[in-house]
Amino acid sequence: MLRHALAATVLTAGVLAPGVTPAAAEPCRPVGTAGLADLVPGESTLGLSALPPATVDLPPQVHLRGTAETFNRRWSFALREGRMYVKEAARTGGWRTMDLPGCLAGQVSGISVDDDELVALDRSGRIYTMDHALNAPWTWNWTHRYGAPLWLGDGNTVPYDSARWSWSVLSPGEDGVWRDTAGNDHPVGGAKVSHVFALSADGSRITYVDPWLPADHSYEMATPHRGRFQAEALSTAASTSLVVNRYGDLYTRLYDFDISGADKIFFSYSYQDQRGAAFPKIQLPAPDWVHQPKIPASGQITDRISVHKTGRGSNARELRVEGRDQGRTGYWHKALSAPGWDFTATGQPLRGRLLHNTPDDRSTDTLAPVSPHDYSGRQGEVTVRVDAFDVAVAGTPLTLQAGDRTLRVTLHTVDGLRQTRQTPGLTSQPRQFYGAIELPRSVLDDLDAQHPALSGLIRDRLGSARFTDTDVTVTDRTLTIAALGLTLDRT
Template identity: 80%
Template sequence: MLRHALAATVLTIGALAPSAPAAAAEGPCRPVGTAGLADLVPGDSTLGLSALPPATVDLPARISLRGTTETFNRRWSFAVREGRVYVKEGSANGGWRTMNLPDCLDGRITGISVDDDELVALDESGRIHTMDHALNAPWTWNWTYRYGAPLWLGDGNTVPYGSTRWTWSVLSPGEDKVWRDSAGNDHPVGGAKVSHVFALSPDGSRITYVDPWLPADHSYEMATPHRGRFRAEALSTAASTSFVVNRYGDLYTRLYDFDIAGSDRVFFSYSYEDQRGAAFPKIQLPAPDWVRQPKVPSSGQITDRISVHKTGRGTDARELRVEGRDHGRSGFWHKALTDSGWSFTETGEPLRGRLLQNTPDDRSADTLVPASPYDYAGTRGGVTARVDAFAVAVTSTPLLLRAGDRELTVTLHTVDGLRQSVQSPCLTSQPRVFYGTVEVPRSVLDDLDAQQPELRDLIRDRLGSARFTDTDVVVTDRTMTIARLGLTLNRT
């Protein structure tokens, strides 16, 4: 995104950590911190940790799952109790310390999530606060309430839906290095990090993300599995890899963020053309889809406490964890992202999540929400066009073209565009502009002369007989305009 070119130009206004250990968070919340900049080189220093007061509340010896009351990254474990945050070295058993917090946060934190070198905390109003350098020594930690355009300097944002099912994700050049597109090509993360809060809607069917470089709204979404109709019970995301589960224990993962989706056309080159084997590949679109993960063995119990965390470089370096039991022993099931089966680690701790029905068969479709109600149709010349169940987060939708008694189905690809002004969530009377691409099947192009004349002429004249044609797509709750096709469809 803009972060890749502009991060280097952002000044560290009031952002350099003070020289006194553990003093970085004292006083009021800073309007500007260093979270928008590339991190310090992580080290092993714990400078400032011993100056933090020992914890006086009951806390676990170890944290095994990332959540919003307890969480961890490669170096540190964090927990929140009664509005305050506690920290210890991740590899240590115990040794908890009480973090120094800004005055505006002390005693008011309702949830936390850490990934990579950034920690997010929510206050009682759901407002997002960010702590930077979370892979470094405590003396470097600093906070900001700024969030949103421009350049992480906006007036702040809140977690979508007022959700308790939210998570913080950071994909970074320092820790992850590269990510892999749907053609199997690895691409550098970029000059700086990609950071999102992902939040699950109350009914579990929508995932909204807020990025600190984008407008302070709740308009960007990632579709759940089954074209956005899957109803998830829980969500965890790390390094842009999201992990969801439904009430029957069906598990899915997906690599997705604003840059990977195809929305950052200012600084990246994307293509729907096949990029496999290309000497200088562009980023392959559509973005990687959801991957159905193997179910936990049906002999084991599981809860809705799920977790994903990064384990190394590249987008396959992820570990999935699910709280549960195995033959009466409590702990968590775990596997590497690409492994074919699950293993179990016993912790002896009581289960804290809600038990799910871990059925052996795939029941992903049993709790689907209704399809999107946005159907559009219109006519141009002798061609009638129709789009059914259009959903803003679904990136590929059938576009039915009809002339006479002949039908032709092409694909309308849509990706939310880069914007710096606030957009309404969902579809409203406010026009929503998508980066669009019309894909014509290869079989149609190979036998174009056999098509009905009006359909043939539309493909030749409006699309230049190309398989992929970029176009602006503007959608409201009443109309859809596909510029290159010269079509305006009305809601039916």
């Protein structure tokens, strides 16, 4: 969520100055400056020469962001046998061995960097954050803290014990603004939006973990096709996610906690059309997945995919996919909105798993099962149904039926802001959503043509409005829509 400037005052309690090593008495509980305002990035490499040269075999350049090798604008990082290495991103070779806290030395199982923050996992999947990753090495410092309040929680782990995860940072310094579906640019906010995004074992669930939110694994972003698309790999940078399935179908989406519509404390959102508004609110629903062009079928591709930021604004992204073209190894790449792919040869051996890159769209050839959460209830003569409700899906069909007339509208839901832990998925623990009921314009234009019970409900409960905000509370047995004054039971 929005990193409010007041948080800096709170976070100074119990953190170390840049470059200060955690006390030896607490070697496995490092604290640092993550969550505070950024240092002004410079081009200094002060502290790099003090690090010993790497003695392991490492590539001359890192071209794809992953959990063994990764990069940002300034630095490339690599992981080998639990230890981390760094070099200047613009330089060929020159790797150095990083000095890590005692809790991480020799114990790192995965890394990912974006913007000025780097995340490393220990062998148990616990998250550690290194701050100032766009700055000189002397400023780098670590924290195990993660979660509410204000990035001061006791820590968290990567969801699903996933090997397919990525660190994402959208920042005012590097990105500045992002664009909503109405075409309006909005400032990132007072500080950064940082998430770990992780892919489930079957590739159909993406959970994101924000260091300012409760230390749980409850927040999700749906995959394409209403959360049923099964991805083989995931990469995320600056809140732009890239996924691919086994047939080479690639999708991107701009999405994070703030963009989703969940941070009502600091942002204003609206489902009403914000195009041309003098002071536009953030347009909802949030941007959906965009199906990217297929890579030419003549080229081979693997499941090593990567996205990174290339400048200011949410369209400044480059997509990369490891592969082969005419016998040459390297990577396919395109700007986010470019119409097609180009190939760059690197000569490095392919390390990913080959995908079956078909020329046709096979996005729906492998889909996860439909959500089993169906609900039904009655409001007088009107039967109300919600089918296949999924906590990660923003828009769900809401069916209203009276007599022989059936009206299908949309129930929009956004996972709400909370500071206490929530069980993932739907359980007996009530789950609160920010909701809205959307009526088609055609229905409102000819309301009297509807069944009297339907038109009465629309006038009395929804005020004949196209959008009606409503609280929505869901468990694994009931779904309550406050605006309708109705609780539906699981069917």
